[in-house]
Amino acid sequence: MARWEGNTRERLERAALELFRDQGYDRTTVAQIAGHAGLTERSFYRWFTDKREVLFAGDELQACLEAGIAEVPAGTGALATLMAAFTAVPEVLRPPEMLIELRAVIADNPPLRERSLIKEAMLSEVTTAALCRRGHDEHTARLATALGMAILGSATRRWVLGERADFADLLAGSAADLVAVAADLPPGQGHSGKAPRKTR
Amino acid sequence: MARWEGNTRERLERAALELFRDQGYDRTTVAQIAGHAGLTERSFYRWFTDKREVLFAGDELQACLEAGIAEVPAGTGALATLMAAFTAVPEVLRPPEMLIELRAVIADNPPLRERSLIKEAMLSEVTTAALCRRGHDEHTARLATALGMAILGSATRRWVLGERADFADLLAGSAADLVAVAADLPPGQGHSGKAPRKTR
Structure with a gap:
């Protein structure tokens, strides 16, 4: 200990x-x-x-991400903003062996599983709202949140599974893998006409 | 009617x-x-x-996606497999005015909101498992599911909000927007070393 x-x-x-x-x-x-x-x-x-809250670190991750987003220079793109905010995440992550036990307790108890999903959904809503307040349109903010949460979830999972890299490297690796998976999309997909506003 | x-x-x-x-x-x-x-x-x-189940179309979307995935030719990339499976989705979508009312009822009732989140999480688990059974590694399957669900969610939201394009065009547009948002990632991100297996 x-x-x-x-x-x-x-x-x-x-x-x-x-x-x-x-x-x-x-x-x-x-x-x-x-x-x-x-x-x-x-x-x-x-x-x-x-x-119950002892398992969810008292909304610490949410506060950490909101603070992280607020510190990113104005004019940064939506997903780049989230990636920058994620650099503060390791400070609130528990050690892997604690996270493994914590996840096992949650997985074993349906009401706790539900609570965990609600916390995740709230985190996404908060992140989307924070991006909207920074001038990104809602469509872009939602897509960036989905991508950011996928990268964060992937990096955290690899960390829990025992990859001992620096968390920033895990994030960068998961981001690169996400881009590789997205490359799967057929080229020349149509466009919605609602171009994400690039502010960077 | x-x-x-x-x-x-x-x-x-x-x-x-x-x-x-x-x-x-x-x-x-x-x-x-x-x-x-x-x-x-x-x-x-x-x-x-x-x-409660009258609001969730009796797991129809899950069955539809599983059947759609099973029909995609072997060797197709993970995200391309999901995009192909999504072409069957319009058959199970309710008309926009019904979806708007349905979402309002769910949003108004915390236990229904929880149920809705659980259904979404189950859908992602089922999709990830289906991709793994097709030979994709779990890391790739999870990232592809996150991307696919973000695209499907975005297209459905635009459809509910009144965009009257063909659903396939909405999907293609949301996919293009997602790629544009992902382009925000700094180039030359490190790589996790777990290259997504490209089977296409």
């Missing part, structure tokens, strides 16, 4: 994951989690609104 | 949407829907397992 020792929130997250793994999510109480971490229930509720 | 008259399932769908709009989803019973359509409850349950 070296790196996370002493960090109250991560101690609670680790304690929760251990109990969820050993006795199941439904049978675990907030009091048990706090006790297992050697902390009080009150400490728990300082970090998380309920037992 | 011309085009859909006489089709039992669409009569039930229209009756359900009218009642959901006029008196709310939660206050509407299956008996009322059947009565409003001039049919029996038994007819309703021949088509739908419950009240």
